Amino acid sequence: MPKIITTISLKGGVGKTTITAALAEFMSLEFGQRVLVVDLDSQINLTTMMIGENEWWELNNKGLTLATAFRDAIEGTSNFDVQASIQRGVSSVKRVTGVDLLPSSLDLISLQEQLSALRVAEGSTTAAVNILGNAIAPVAAFYDYILIDCPPNIGPITLNGLAMSDGYIIPTIPDVLSTYGIPQIQTHIAKFGRELGRDIVELGLVITKYKSNSAIHNATVRNLRRDREIQNVLPVYLAESNAIAASALFSKYSTLKVKYGNAGQFDQLREITKHIMTEAEAKL
Ligand SMILES: Nc1ncnc2c1ncn2[C@@H]1O[C@H](COP(=O)(O)OP(=O)(O)O)[C@@H](O)[C@H]1O
Ligand SMILES: [Mg+2]
Incomplete structure (x- = not known):
């Protein structure tokens, strides 16, 4: 069965x-893994990054997004077609062939509210949290990793991602405001795991947009690393870089080095991927 990891903050x-996108591509090309990425954010960033807006628009019109799975649960229908919704070989890097995508939809905004209402009506913290897991179950065994990208909240759609996850990673910029919410998310996930009756394992904090010449970044990283009991800070940091920012553009790239940049970024992302896979092998 796949190892299922949620990216959350x-x-x-x-x-x-x-x-999340980079992990999928590096897992596939550098480490030979079959990866499914799941976009749970109504901002559809991961989806448009992977397949572009035009293709998303067509899929959305045909109901071939995760919104259909959630709508089914709310309305009692069974329209979601997981095989048809999965987009295969979606990476913008030519040589990356092993990354598939389950696309998101703007409709998740209103569905999230309806799901919340359903949960309140059922009066249980674990109500309506297995919709995603059930929807993906028929194809899960085909993958080595399933990576779930979440919106920046802990609403019912995010809980659906966590409920099917073995573990999670928390990306953070090492500055004051970005790190504030980390203890809350850790506590919340631990509590949710207890409600589900199993552990959702924290694999680590991923330092992103790191500026090595920033005093506040270095002080924050030092503080986060000091609390070893509380969290595992992955030892390789992803630097802030123009090439990585530009990689969000839906465009074709010949290699991972061309896409993400080869002034350290490729090596950082490769090492980060390796560390997360090592943690996953050991802990999940
Ligand atoms: N290491 C980085 N260096 C430069 N820009 C980055 C880096 N990581 C992310 N970005 C950019 O920062 C913005 C937010 O990143 P994104 O991955 O969308 O964050 P989130 O999913 O947490 O909202 C995007 O424009 C993205 O391209
Ligand atoms: Mg996002």
Whole structure:
């Protein structure tokens, strides 16, 4: 069965989507893994990064996104077609052939509210959290890793991602405001795991947009690393770089080095991927 990892933080703009996409591509090309990425964010960033807006628009019109799975659960229908919704070989890097995508939809905004209402009506913290897991179950065994990208909140859609996850990573920019929400998310996930009756394992904090010449970045990283009991800070940091920012553009690239940059970025992302896979092998 695949190892299922959620990328999560309460803060937006910390590089969740970027790191999820890169992890998938590096796992596939550098480490030969079959990877499914799942976009749970109604901002559809991961989806448009992978397949572009035009293709997303067509899929969305045909109901071939995760919104259909959640709508089915709310309305009692069974329209979601997992095989048809999965987009295969989606990486913008030519040589990466092993990354598939389950696309998101803007409709998740309103569905999230309906799901919340359903959960309140059922009066249980674990109500309506297995919709995603059930929807993906028929194809899960085909993958080595399933990576789930979340919106920056812990609403019912995110809980669906966590409920099917073995572990999670928290990307963070090492500055004051970005790190504030980390203890809350850790506590919340631990509590949710207890409610589900199993552990959702923290694999580590991924330092993103790191500026080696920033005093505050270095002080924050030092503080985070000091709390070893509380969290495992992955030892390789992803630097802030123009090439990585540009990689969000839906465009074709010949290699991972061309896409992400070869002034350290390729090596950082490769090492980060390796560390996460090592943690996953050991802990999940
Ligand atoms: N290491 C990095 N260097 C430069 N820009 C980055 C880096 N990581 C992410 N970005 C950019 O920062 C913005 C937010 O990143 P994103 O991955 O969308 O964050 P999130 O998913 O947490 O909201 C995007 O424009 C993205 O391209
Ligand atoms: Mg995002």
